Amino acid sequence: MKKVYLLSAILVAASALAQKQSTAWRVDSVLELMTLEEKVGQMNQYNGFWNATGPAPVGGDAATKYQHLRNGWVGSVLNVQGVEEVRAMQRVAVEETRLGIPLIFGCDVIHGYKTLSPVPLAEAASWDLAAIEKSARNAAEEATAYGLNWTFAPMVDISRDPRWGRIMEGAGEDPFLGSRIAEARVHGFQGSALNDPLSMAACAKHFAGYGFSEAGRDYNTVDVSDYTLYNVIYPPFQAAKKAGVATFMNSFNTLNGIPATGNQALASVLKEDWGFEGVLVSDWGSIGEMQAHGYAENLTQATQQAATARCDMDMESLAYVQYLAALVREGEISESIVDDAVRRVLKLKFDLGLMDDPYRYCKRPGSWEPTTSPWSADAQDLAEKSAVLLKNNGILPLTKKQAIALVGPMVQEKNSPLGNWRVSSDDNTALSLYEGMVQVRGEKRMAVASGPVFLKGPISFPFEAEINTTDTAGLHSVVDAARNAEIAILALGEHGFHSGEARSRMSLHLPGVQEHMIREVLKVQEHVVLVLYAGRPMILPEDITEQVDAILLAWQPGTMGGPAIANLLMGKRSPSGRLPVTFPRTEGQIPLYYGAFNTGRPGPSDAVFWSHYGDGPNTPAYPFGYGLTYSTVTYAATQAKQMGDSIAVTALVKNEGKVAVDEVVQLYARDHHSSVGVQPVRRLIGFQRVTLKPGEERMVSFSVTADLLSVTTSEGERLFEPGTFSFWVAPHSAAGTSASLDWK
Numbered sequence: 001m002k003k004v005y006l007l008s009a010i011l012v013a014a015s016a017l018a019q020k021q022s023t024a025w026r027v028d029s030v031l032e033l034m035t036l037e038e039k040v041g042q043m044n045q046y047n048g049f050w051n052a053t054g055p056a057p058v059g060g061d062a063a064t065k066y067q068h069l070r071n072g073w074v075g076s077v078l079n080v081q082g083v084e085e086v087r088a089m090q091r092v093a094v095e096e097t098r099l100g101i102p103l104i105f106g107c108d109v110i111h112g113y114k115t116l117s118p119v120p121l122a123e124a125a126s127w128d129l130a131a132i133e134k135s136a137r138n139a140a141e142e143a144t145a146y147g148l149n150w151t152f153a154p155m156v157d158i159s160r161d162p163r164w165g166r167i168m169e170g171a172g173e174d175p176f177l178g179s180r181i182a183e184a185r186v187h188g189f190q191g192s193a194l195n196d197p198l199s200m201a202a203c204a205k206h207f208a209g210y211g212f213s214e215a216g217r218d219y220n221t222v223d224v225s226d227y228t229l230y231n232v233i234y235p236p237f238q239a240a241k242k243a244g245v246a247t248f249m250n251s252f253n254t255l256n257g258i259p260a261t262g263n264q265a266l267a268s269v270l271k272e273d274w275g276f277e278g279v280l281v282s283d284w285g286s287i288g289e290m291q292a293h294g295y296a297e298n299l300t301q302a303t304q305q306a307a308t309a310r311c312d313m314d315m316e317s318l319a320y321v322q323y324l325a326a327l328v329r330e331g332e333i334s335e336s337i338v339d340d341a342v343r344r345v346l347k348l349k350f351d352l353g354l355m356d357d358p359y360r361y362c363k364r365p366g367s368w369e370p371t372t373s374p375w376s377a378d379a380q381d382l383a384e385k386s387a388v389l390l391k392n393n394g395i396l397p398l399t400k401k402q403a404i405a406l407v408g409p410m411v412q413e414k415n416s417p418l419g420n421w422r423v424s425s426d427d428n429t430a431l432s433l434y435e436g437m438v439q440v441r442g443e444k445r446m447a448v449a450s451g452p453v454f455l456k457g458p459i460s461f462p463f464e465a466e467i468n469t470t471d472t473a474g475l476h477s478v479v480d481a482a483r484n485a486e487i488a489i490l491a492l493g494e495h496g497f498h499s500g501e502a503r504s505r506m507s508l509h510l511p512g513v514q515e516h517m518i519r520e521v522l523k524v525q526e527h528v529v530l531v532l533y534a535g536r537p538m539i540l541p542e543d544i545t546e547q548v549d550a551i552l553l554a555w556q557p558g559t560m561g562g563p564a565i566a567n568l569l570m571g572k573r574s575p576s577g578r579l580p581v582t583f584p585r586t587e588g589q590i591p592l593y594y595g596a597f598n599t600g601r602p603g604p605s606d607a608v609f610w611s612h613y614g615d616g617p618n619t620p621a622y623p624f625g626y627g628l629t630y631s632t633v634t635y636a637a638t639q640a641k642q643m644g645d646s647i648a649v650t651a652l653v654k655n656e657g658k659v660a661v662d663e664v665v666q667l668y669a670r671d672h673h674s675s676v677g678v679q680p681v682r683r684l685i686g687f688q689r690v691t692l693k694p695g696e697e698r699m700v701s702f703s704v705t706a707d708l709l710s711v712t713t714s715e716g717e718r719l720f721e722p723g724t725f726s727f728w729v730a731p732h733s734a735a736g737t738s739a740s741l742d743w744k
């Protein structure tokens with residue numbers, strides 16, 4: 001029997017008027033039609049629970065969820081892949097429910113859909129905001145062709161702990177860089193309008209503090225000061241909000257004793273202080289997890305706590321759908337909280353254009369081969385811009401004539417470079433370094449060997465990657481190839497599945513038998529170049545970093561990593577990436593970050609009574625902002641001059657070498673006294689990526705406003721206090737000459 005769809009009838013009748021009516025009016029007109037259960041349904045999100053193009057599920061959880069969907073008790077689903085599936089599930093929501101309200105389809109489109117850019121931390125190393133925005137745009141263009149309209153990205157969590165596996169998903173340790181990247185990513189995903197079918201709603205996650213989990217162990221406790229909260233953790237979220245991000249996601253952790261998902265103070269910062277009008281979704285199961293935290297006695301109480309903390313949507317806790325309506329009826333929760341949440345969800349559906357056409361994301365079905373897709377050239381460009389040259393004694397770039405040994409576990413890897421956060425892309429679709437070198441340099445005089453097995457078994461998203469730590473069979477092939485070549489290129493590091501969610505590590509050394517491999521190669525070959533694949537800062541022993549000729553950090557470079565890294569090795573382009581996070585010398589230094597406080601005993605001094613370690617230096621292996629090029633760029637002394645209500649800070653920068661380079665010129669400041677509290681020894685307040693031809697010099701100048709020098713108080717106020725400031729225009733956070741002045 002043909003169904004009458006009440007909502008579509010109303011919408012069609014109203015369509016002439018609709019253009020003129022505000023979305024708020026349209027939202028309210030839908031809200032008025034809804035029962036309490038239907039309202040709660042809009043606050044319920046399920047993981048894709050059945051193959052929607054197949055028969056309806058019978059029995060078990062899937063059947064219950066299916067019934068919920070048909071009842072109109074589901075507002076959104078995640079992880080449904082492909083237009084056919086999306087269309088089939090949307091059809092149930094639109095045609096089989098009383099009101100026919102369409103679903104929003106969410107997915108973790110983190111650094112691409114099938115065509116993968118470098119992992120987000122790597123992208124951050126490009127310091128190229130336009131390229132990062134383009135990468136998010138490309139991801140949206142590809143993902144929307146598969147029916148999706150909501151990505152759970154960008155993750156804007158600042159982290160200063162490389163043990164935390166999810167450091168790979170963020171923009172590193174710095175709130176200023178993190179904020180600019182947050183804006184770029186939101187603009188990229190959402191484009192100029194959400195109702196553009198190539199745009200998807202973005203999600204600033206995880207609110208808040210997730211990157212500060214104690215000891216870098218994922219999901220662990222977070223206990224931070226107001227200073228850190230307001231000046232380090234919040235800024236990228238605020239930047240995302242200002243950029244118009246459509247949604248936020250709660251974090252799993254407790255924040256100063258209260259789970260973020262049930263944290264009313266956090267909600268009021270977001271929704272009152274910042275005026276966020278979008279949807280706040282829980283993280284996966286994070287409402288239910290409040291029981292394990294010891295905050296909720298049962299799921300009913302967790303429901304109450306999350307709803308009171310104005311979490312608008314329950315991702316997979318099955319809490320709201322079971323208990324929320326009853327709690328409202330019992331007067332435990334005001335219906336106005338539910339109405340507010342539903343308004344936000346409906347508004348998003350209107351903004352995405354779904355209320356006008358639920359299938360608008362199903363009209364551009366496509367599927368592209370990742371390495372030749374319309375986005376692959378940009379993915380390669382960003383992989384080239386992201387790689388960081390950590391050491392070079394002149395051996396790089398290579399020449400075509402040299403006999404090289406291309407060896408190590410990453411040489412022929414087509415999977416690991418994709419990283420682990422690739423819900424939708426297909427395994428083994430990256431171009432390997434070997435394939436890249438063949439493309440760029442040709443196969444002549446190139447011996448290839450992968451060496452000992454790296455992983456003991458198959459890898460998969462939910463399980464630990466098991467590393468071979470004992471078996472060195474195959475090492476001889478690496479050593480022989482290295483001995484017989486003029487240069488050994490050793491491609492190694494951690495596997496793509498060693499970083500990401502739940503992939504914290506105690507040791508940041510090269511896993512398995514790799515350090516042994518490098519030392520064996522160094523015995524037979526004087527010229528060794530390391531190409532390091534990683535999703536986090538790694539620790540390389542000093543005897544190794546001293547002996548090798550060059551180290552190029554490739555990160556997990558994505559689909560086009562092979563040709564990108566080959567182009568850099570062969571000098572088709574100069575490396576230009578800069579570290580968005582400090583590389584410590586040893587795990588014992590963690591957390592180690594440049595924007596630290598001075599302490600009362602900064603030292604050094606002859607006696608032991610200063611803030612230091614007795615068994616090693618305070619300084620990192622490589623500081624934040626660090627990265628070399630194939631040229632030498634010099635910086636003249638920093639100049640600072642007050643110009644009315646701003647300060648002009650300048651430095652003359654010169655490319656002294658023979659190749660063109662992109663130089664990331666960084667501006668740091670220090671506020672010597674603040675009534676809010678102690679301020680960091682340096683903080684990044686500006687940067688410019690400038691292209692310098694051989695011999696070119698350029699006056700790089702920054703205009704520093706009071707806002708850039710302000711501090712946020714624990715009341716959330718931006719406070720500027722005149723006084724003494726120092727500035728550095730520098731190639732990284734541990735370099736440069738300073739200029740000080742008194743802002744009057």
Ligand code: BGC
Pocket residue numbers: 078108152205283284501
């Ligand atoms: C992660 C989120 C992600 C969600 C949905 C969670 O485990 O913490 O970042 O968006 O799953 O996949």
